[in-house]
Amino acid sequence: MKKIAIKGIEYHVPDKTLNNDELVAGHDDWTSEKIFSKTGIAERRLAAEDETAGDLAEKATLKLFESGVCKAEDIQFILLCTESPDYFLPCTATLLQDRLNIPKTAGALDFNLGCSGFVYGLSLAKGLIESGQVDNVLLITSDTYSKFIESDDIGVRAIFGDAAAATFLEAEDTDQELIGPFVFGSNGAGYDKIIVEAGGARHPNPDEQFQRKLLMNGPEVFSFTISTVPRTVKKLLSDANLTLDDVDKFIYHQANTYMLEHLRKKSKIDEDKFCVDMEDIGNTVSATIPIALKRALDRNEIKSGDRVMLVGFGVGLSWAGTLCTIP
Amino acid sequence: MNEKDFYLKIDEALGADPGTVTGQEKLDDTDTFDSIAMMEILVFLDEDFEIEMTPEKIIEHGTVQALFQKLFP
Numbered sequence: 001m002k003k004i005a006i007k008g009i010e011y012h013v014p015d016k017t018l019n020n021d022e023l024v025a026g027h028d029d030w031t032s033e034k035i036f037s038k039t040g041i042a043e044r045r046l047a048a049e050d051e052t053a054g055d056l057a058e059k060a061t062l063k064l065f066e067s068g069v070c071k072a073e074d075i076q077f078i079l080l081c082t083e084s085p086d087y088f089l090p091c092t093a094t095l096l097q098d099r100l101n102i103p104k105t106a107g108a109l110d111f112n113l114g115c116s117g118f119v120y121g122l123s124l125a126k127g128l129i130e131s132g133q134v135d136n137v138l139l140i141t142s143d144t145y146s147k148f149i150e151s152d153d154i155g156v157r158a159i160f161g162d163a164a165a166a167t168f169l170e171a172e173d174t175d176q177e178l179i180g181p182f183v184f185g186s187n188g189a190g191y192d193k194i195i196v197e198a199g200g201a202r203h204p205n206p207d208e209q210f211q212r213k214l215l216m217n218g219p220e221v222f223s224f225t226i227s228t229v230p231r232t233v234k235k236l237l238s239d240a241n242l243t244l245d246d247v248d249k250f251i252y253h254q255a256n257t258y259m260l261e262h263l264r265k266k267s268k269i270d271e272d273k274f275c276v277d278m279e280d281i282g283n284t285v286s287a288t289i290p291i292a293l294k295r296a297l298d299r300n301e302i303k304s305g306d307r308v309m310l311v312g313f314g315v316g317l318s319w320a321g322t323l324c325t326i327p
Numbered sequence: 328m329n330e331k332d333f334y335l336k337i338d339e340a341l342g343a344d345p346g347t348v349t350g351q352e353k354l355d356d357t358d359t360f361d362s363i364a365m366m367e368i369l370v371f372l373d374e375d376f377e378i379e380m381t382p383e384k385i386i387e388h389g390t391v392q393a394l395f396q397k398l399f400p
Binding site: 038155217218219220222223226227258262265266 | 362363365366369370373374379380381382383
């Protein structure tokens with residue numbers, strides 16, 4: 001039987017850095033120590049003025065090709081998760097087809113999700129591959145939230161960094177389920193908890209009331225997360241007929257250390273099984289999970305045959321979880 | 328939890344000296360109340376008492392004393 005498997009992950013972060021000392025300069029009400037103690041982030045990467053999510057996606061994918069895991073001519077479908085597309089239209093995934101010399105026979109589409117996007121992308125890719133429509137999918141998650149954040153909004157700037165991750169997913173002949181089951185959730189009543197209000201059709205032109213900047217209600221998002229994520233984990237384990245002990249590693253969306261530590265304790269997950277890895281790049285939205293997974297693989301914290309739980313949550317409000325066995 | 332210990336926890340969340348909070352304060356009128364303080368209150372309620380509350384509900388109760396009385400009648 002054809003089953004989807006993760007065959008390779010690469011990522012790219014922009015060159016420009018912003019550390020905590022630089023972030024708080026000129027803002028006496030903040031200290032770099034306070035930012036680090038509450039976020040676990042020491043430095044984040046920011047896209048240059050003329051650098052887009054499409055550019056970061058291209059570089060991450062070129063690294064994937066250079067790694068030898070796949071070639072441009074192999075790719076049959078491009079899924080790009082981004083909330084900062086290069087253009088209002090067309091979708092950035094079709095531009096990437098051309099820029100990356102991927103065959104014109106490949107399908108390509110963008111989908112608009114943030115921190116839950118990687119898990120949703122795995123689900124979409126699983127559908128495409130296991131239904132026999134394609135043999136492989138290039139799943140890219142790329143965002144440049146920094147372009148939406150006001151320079152004096154220290155609280156929000158402290159959290160987010162820009163990055164892209166490219167994941168190659170391919171059919172494998174096996175009876176073993178390598179990715180799944182999935183648990184999904186959405187709550188549109190919380191649409192305004194993380195939002196850029198102007199620029200879309202509802203408020204096309206920024207004005208004093210509706211601006212083209214990222215607004216985040218941190219406590220409301222925190223409250224949503226601590227009530228939703230543990231239930232998602234519980235349901236996922238129940239659906240898979242597993243317990244916490246059956247999972248070798250837990251990789252949640254790397255929101256910030258404070259939130260992750262509380263989520264870990266609440267679900268009673270051992271510290272050594274729980275991934276926290278964002279200190280040098282910040283919360284990179286839809287790219288956090290594949291980046292953390294790639295780094296954990298590189299550090300040999302995850303080995304072949306390990307079962308990893310992936311949980312994404314955030315803007316939407318949207319959340320999703322899945323289990324993934326490393327081939 | 329007794330009222331005094333609850334106020335000490337609120338002091339901690341607000342980054343205030345122990346004994347600062349008397350119960351009559353409205354959280355959102357307090358100088359050191361910010362989004363981080365609210366998150367610390369959410370964590371304290373959830374970790375210590377398994378009480379899940381939205382920030383809106385916490386503020387809605389008015390004073391710190393009213394919040395305590397609602398949570399620990």
